Amino acid sequence: SNDLSEQAAAEYLKKLNKEFGEKANLATNAEWDYGSNITPETLEKKLNVSAEIAKWKKNKWVETIKYPWKTYKDENIKRQFKFATILGMAALPEDKFKRLDEVTSKMESIYSTAKICDFHNKSNCNLSLEPEITEILRKSRDPEELKHIWVEWHKASGGKCKKLFEEYVQISNEGAKLNNMTDLAELWNFDFESDAFEKDILELWSQVKPLYLQMHAYMRKKLWDKYGENVLSRTGPIPAHLMGNMWAQTWSNLFDFTAPYPGLESLDVTDELIKQNYTALKMFKVAENFFTSLNLSAMPPLFWERSIIEKPEGKELVCHASAWDFYNGEDFRIKMCTRVEMEDLLTIHHEMGHIQYFLQYKDQPYLYKEGANSGFHEAVGDVIFLSAATTKHLQRLGLLKGQNSNDDKQELNSLFQRALDKVSFLPFGLLMDLYRWNIFKGKTLPATYNRDWWLLREKYQGVEPPVDRTEQDFDPAAKYHIVASVPYVRYFVSFIIQFQFHRSLCIEAGEFDPNNPSSKPLHECSIYQSAKAGNLLGNMLKLGSSKPWPDAMEVLTGQRKMDGTALLQFFQPLHDWLKEQNEKTGEKIGWEPSKRNFG
Numbered sequence: 239s240n241d242l243s244e245q246a247a248a249e250y251l252k253k254l255n256k257e258f259g260e261k262a263n264l265a266t267n268a269e270w271d272y273g274s275n276i277t278p279e280t281l282e283k284k285l286n287v288s289a290e291i292a293k294w295k296k297n298k299w300v301e302t303i304k305y306p307w308k309t310y311k312d313e314n315i316k317r318q319f320k321f322a323t324i325l326g327m328a329a330l331p332e333d334k335f336k337r338l339d340e341v342t343s344k345m346e347s348i349y350s351t352a353k354i355c356d357f358h359n360k361s362n363c364n365l366s367l368e369p370e371i372t373e374i375l376r377k378s379r380d381p382e383e384l385k386h387i388w389v390e391w392h393k394a395s396g397g398k399c400k401k402l403f404e405e406y407v408q409i410s411n412e413g414a415k416l417n418n419m420t421d422l423a424e425l426w427n428f429d430f431e432s433d434a435f436e437k438d439i440l441e442l443w444s445q446v447k448p449l450y451l452q453m454h455a456y457m458r459k460k461l462w463d464k465y466g467e468n469v470l471s472r473t474g475p476i477p478a479h480l481m482g483n484m485w486a487q488t489w490s491n492l493f494d495f496t497a498p499y500p501g502l503e504s505l506d507v508t509d510e511l512i513k514q515n516y517t518a519l520k521m522f523k524v525a526e527n528f529f530t531s532l533n534l535s536a537m538p539p540l541f542w543e544r545s546i547i548e549k550p551e552g553k554e555l556v557c558h559a560s561a562w563d564f565y566n567g568e569d570f571r572i573k574m575c576t577r578v579e580m581e582d583l584l585t586i587h588h589e590m591g592h593i594q595y596f597l598q599y600k601d602q603p604y605l606y607k608e609g610a611n612s613g614f615h616e617a618v619g620d621v622i623f624l625s626a627a628t629t630k631h632l633q634r635l636g637l638l639k640g641q642n643s644n645d646d647k648q649e650l651n652s653l654f655q656r657a658l659d660k661v662s663f664l665p666f667g668l669l670m671d672l673y674r675w676n677i678f679k680g681k682t683l684p685a686t687y688n689r690d691w692w693l694l695r696e697k698y699q700g701v702e703p704p705v706d707r708t709e710q711d712f713d714p715a716a717k718y719h720i721v722a723s724v725p726y727v728r729y730f731v732s733f734i735i736q737f738q739f740h741r742s743l744c745i746e747a748g749e750f751d752p753n754n755p756s757s758k759p760l761h762e763c764s765i766y767q768s769a770k771a772g773n774l775l776g777n778m779l780k781l782g783s784s785k786p787w788p789d790a791m792e793v794l795t796g797q798r799k800m801d802g803t804a805l806l807q808f809f810q811p812l813h814d815w816l817k818e819q820n821e822k823t824g825e826k827i828g829w830e831p832s833k834r835n836f837g
């Protein structure tokens with residue numbers, strides 16, 4: 239119709255949201271069928287469905303932009319048009335769209351099906367990232383074995399994706415320009431609705447960097463004590479293969495020999511989970527119980543019927559954990575190759591946080607079925623786990639006996655364990671997209687893809703490769719989000735704001751009082767069974783992306799800005815202890831330049 243009035247536009251949006259939801263359901267089903275069973279047939283189906291829908295979107299877009307939406311009065315209508323007029327990669331010509339989809343799918347399947355040979359048994363070359371390689375990195379304390387696993391994985395995954403990645407950058411930057419964006423970085427950061435976003439992010443990093451440097455110096459000393467000068471220098475960057483994680487992004491697997499008080503009952507409850515015959519399902523039920531204790535939603539029937547929570551036999555699938563909204567108000571799933579370990583108990587809470595957000599905003603129009611920004615979506619489950627991982631709650635679950643009730647020491651160990659999860663992650667969460675933004679902006683070119691990666695890893699994370707690198711290597715693509723084209727600064731944002739959310743929910747639950755110095759410290763707070771806290775969180779989640787994220791944050795915390803202060807307050811006792819400890823041992827804070835060749 240040629241009636242472009244605000245009333246007509248409102249009607250148009252109702253229809254558009256309904257149609258978008260139906261198409262999104264089709265696309266999600268095709269993506270699920272491929273992600274849970276990687277075959278040429280499921281790939282073909284996925285590529286065809288997504289090409290069809292891209293064509294449909296483009297035709298819709300031509301109609302949508304006819305409406306003079308910027309002149310309308312209603313903020314809600316204007317906001318929905320603002321989202322509906324961003325076409326994304328569907329703006330590309332059909333053949334380029336299809337090629338981009340092929341290239342990204344090919345990189346994701348190389349990553350998801352990559353196998354390497356075992357260090358001890360050279361004839362066993364069937365080790366996948368999950369569970370085999372992840373398990374070895376978690377448990378092995380043999381630097382030679384760790385080096386082998388690191389080098390082989392980076393060859394089998396990243397090394398095979400360099401050409402594909404160059405093509406991916408080329409086409410997707412073209413797609414961004416067709417959206418009137420300068421480059422893909424601008425399109426990726428669109429949902430943060432801020433023209434100072436990169437500056438704000440670097441400001442947050444400068445707030446928390448001193449704490450990271452103390453953790454880094456302390457961990458390097460512990461690694462040096464254990465492995466000696468031949469494996470790592472006491473004053474240089476830390477070799478990346480020693481951290482218990484393929485990307486050195488979280489260090490919780492090193493708890494046993496790095497905790498401030500190693501002799502106490504271990505807070506890594508993995509052994510207890512196994513002893514108590516926990517299954518993946520039981521871990522999921524424990525996580526669900528935390529959400530329902532807050533008067534939030536239980537997982538719906540289809541969740542339990544259709545989720546994949548253990549790695550199936552006899553087929554290839556994308557094991558990287560993910561949460562799925564099928565946009566029909568009843569079908570929500572997690573796909574995860576769960577291992578019975580504490581690390582996966584965190585990931586289960588993380589993924590279930592996504593599902594909870596889907597459930598809370600399921601009555602919003604399609605265009606608002608998103609997080610307030612993508613960092614909010616990554617924070618929900620982690621906020622819950624900050625409570626679930628307290629000694630108080632682990633004891634309540636019977637996973638901690640609390641034998642040696644030397645509380646102060648045990649509480650410091652607990653805070654240290656949280657820092658191994660959270661503080662260690664901060665520079666990695668930042669550099670993953672600093673690296674890609676530079677590529678999309680043309681500041682990093684293919685000739686120095688690998689060198690520039692390691693320069694950032696050294697500068698922000700203080701890690702170095704265990705062996706020299708060349709430009710035949712392409713180490714960034716050894717990380718899922720790089721090959722699957724998933725933006726990453728959302729996790730850095732999440733690791734900052736989740737402490738703002740946790741602090742506000744603890745106050746709401748009466749578990750923390752910032753004005754009462756004798757109140758329990760923030761890191762000992764658990765909001766378990768607080769319907770008050772749950773209602774406050776639910777009120778924010780229900781908004782979806784219907785309001786700019788500062789409004790959503792204000793609903794929950796009374797603040798309108800991301801702010802590292804809550805994280806620093808949470809870790810204050812540990813920060814003080816680390817400074818004292820590093821002074822005692824005369825640690826150098828920071829690191830000398832790496833002696834490795836970066837490519």
Ligand SMILES: C=C(C[SeH])C(=O)N1CCC[C@H]1C(=O)O
Pocket residue numbers: 558559560585588729
């Ligand atoms: C668990 C997920 C799926 Se949204 C994930 O990718 N995360 C969660 C924390 C950081 C990041 C990673 O694994 O690198």
Ligand SMILES: [Zn+2]
Pocket residue numbers: 588589592615616
């Ligand atoms: Zn997530």
